[in-house]
Amino acid sequence: MPSIFSKIILREIPAHIVYEDDQVIAFLDISQATKGHTLVVPKVEYKDIFEVPEKTSSRVFEVATKLAKAIQKAFGAHAMNILSNNGEYAGQTVFHFHIHLIPRYDKADENLFKLKNNQGNLTPDEYKERARLIKEALS
Numbered sequence: 001m002p003s004i005f006s007k008i009i010l011r012e013i014p015a016h017i018v019y020e021d022d023q024v025i026a027f028l029d030i031s032q033a034t035k036g037h038t039l040v041v042p043k044v045e046y047k048d049i050f051e052v053p054e055k056t057s058s059r060v061f062e063v064a065t066k067l068a069k070a071i072q073k074a075f076g077a078h079a080m081n082i083l084s085n086n087g088e089y090a091g092q093t094v095f096h097f098h099i100h101l102i103p104r105y106d107k108a109d110e111n112l113f114k115l116k117n118n119q120g121n122l123t124p125d126e127y128k129e130r131a132r133l134i135k136e137a138l139s
């Protein structure tokens, strides 16, 4: 079954589209977590970052960069979270790869995406081993 985003791409359901080219579409997130909250989505439906080809995600990030600047200009947002949830445990709810552009306006919002800091719990060898495993997986 096509994702809700594919239905938007096919104009089967409405959305406030702000950008479109042959590969990428962007529209307002219906939740409007903040003013101008926008989703950037490849037109070909890939479930998540693990499936999307690097060429496609590069193009999505290129458009996201352009849109971040446009949102800054449109609303005077001088802070922005760029976020992509991938997989159920990461909070993904629509399984069609996408990037959230979430402009920030209020100092009270600044800690919303604060990550846990585990620095004190790790030895230098554990850092070394984690980096080694990632580099090994890349080759």
Ligand code: AMP
Pocket: 004, 013, 015, 027, 028, 029, 030, 031, 032, 084, 085, 091, 092, 093, 094, 095
């Ligand atoms: P995620 O939870 O990261 O997968 O993000 C999915 C996002 O899609 C949520 O922020 C929803 O608010 C948004 N969303 C769901 N349906 C629609 C829709 N019809 N139009 C625009 N945004 C939508």
